[in-house]
Amino acid sequence: MTKNTNPSKSLFFKSIIVLALCIYGCASMRSPEGGPIDKTPPKILKMEPKDLTTNFNAKKIVITFDEYFNIQNESREFSISPEQERPPLLKKDQKKLEIIFQDSLEKNTTYTLNFGNAIADVNESNVLKNLTYAFSTGPLLDSLTISGRVTNTLTGKPVLDATVFIIPLSRDSIFGKKRASISTSTDSSGLYTLKNLKKDTYKIYALKENGGDKIYQQRSDEIGFIKEPLVLTKNLDSINLGLFKELAQEFRILDRKFNQDGSINMIFNQKLIKPELTILDNKTVNESKILRFSKTNDSLKMWLQDLTFDSIKVEIKSNGKPLDTVQFNRERKDTYARTLLQTDNIEAGILNPYRPLRLIFNFPIDKIDQTKIKLTEDSIPKTNFTLIKDQKIMPSEGYDGFYMALIKRNA
Structure with a gap:
């Protein structure tokens, strides 16, 4: 097949960071203005x-x-x-x-x-x-309460901002499909209180979620519950719940995608232990790949430098045990565009002097030519700074910015 010679490919691990850094050479460095931040x-x-x-x-x-x-x-x-x-x-x-x-x-x-x-x-x-x-x-107001504490079952520590909710036993079928209307959140000590309840029989749950929709999502949320229903005829205290992440019994790949920039995304239904990924049938592609697992090891992104293959077989392992093998195919007509994107922590053109300049990119950065970086303070060139390639970061969603460039002023 025709070899992919997209010239933008050569930018993948080159000094493309330099242009982005130069753009910020004129960023002002100014002391923060205003009084104390309002936290009330x-x-x-x-x-x-x-x-x-x-x-x-x-x-x-x-x-x-x-x-x-x-x-x-x-x-x-x-x-x-x-x-x-x-x-x-x-x-x-x-x-x-x-x-x-x-x-x-x-x-x-x-x-x-x-x-x-x-x-x-x-x-x-x-x-x-x-x-x-x-x-x-x-003339009468329901006044019964249910209270207790929510902790993480692994650490034993209290959980802040967990949602605790009850569902009347007759309507428990809505769990996981619809928001519960009787709920509250835990404080920094993991404590909660549900107020103004009527006499009834309830199921109680605690949920620590990522999505914010107050509907249980097995892949991302932690759940806690008491198996036996609560018969509420008087105030109930010390109704404590432990949060845990429900594990899938069998490994499955929930989603996989060959992206337009030549990278690959995969999402799993389990958190892997010491995860490994190997391209079995192409040694060159395997050795040149860049691989990043999420913090929870239940998803990954892989960048491929060599895109001349027709297909590759990918093996996934957890703790040394093979879990699955999948195949990715390329069509002869496929082309790939790699566009460098970045974000930063500059606000309204002003760089806080007490913080480093952070540039976050959507591709791994291999080399940086510091001689081509220009940094000025009040139009005066500054050379007393260091440039650091930070540790990889893995956002919970999006995968942008695995590497951060930091510019720090020397004391």
Whole structure:
């Protein structure tokens, strides 16, 4: 077949970083401005009607905060229990949050509005965690609670921001398919409390997720639960849950892709132990490959320098044990474009003098010609810096930027 001679291929391990670095030669270095960073979330000044109101008959609820705020991820974070066919509308009005009911309310029923992490201030996005509002349309308010701690089963340490939720036993079939409407999050000590609950029988779960949709995803999320249902007739405390990663029994490749830049992505359903990948039928391609596994060893990206093959067989091993062999094919007409992309930590053209300049690339960088790098401070050339090829980094998604270039000012 015709040999692939795409000239951009030669850029793969050459000094392409130099051009990107030179672009930032004129970045200003300036001391940070302003006072201390605001780390305080919005505070509630008033609720109308008041929280825990009985004989509730209002058409809307108004919550007033001490500062301007945003509503984040409303569809994921906000819920009402019992659920309504048409959920309430959330509306911002200056520093006020209006919750407008679209459906009628049932008689003699306690409702709980759970805002999760939906409310955050405008400037720093500080989240007001676990905001709830409860009311009863009758004279009595459900007031039972379930509380406890969530820990990681491997480390025994408390888990921050795990979602704890309960589902009435009669509706437990929604688990993994739909968000639970009765939930809360753990604090830094792993503690949680579910409030304003009615007498019922529940299943309880804890979830530490990556996606943020509050729906269990086996590949990425950690789960904890108690097998036996909780019969809630009085307050329950010390209902402790341990999080673990559910392991698949048999190894499978969930996804594999031959990318347009000549790299290969693979995703597995297991975390591998001391993972290995070998190209069995092409020694040249195998020896010149660049391989990066994710931190959890359940996915990888492989760059191929030699793209002259018709097909390759790839063997995957875990702890020395062969798991699977897959084949990747190339067509004669296939061409590959390798475009160097990078991101940095420069904000509005200003480089913080207390931080190194970081350039993150979408390809591994082999060589850097430091003599061609120009760095100026207030138009004055600077040579007292070092250039470091950082350790590989593997984002949870995207695979961009396995190498980071750092420029540090010498003391």
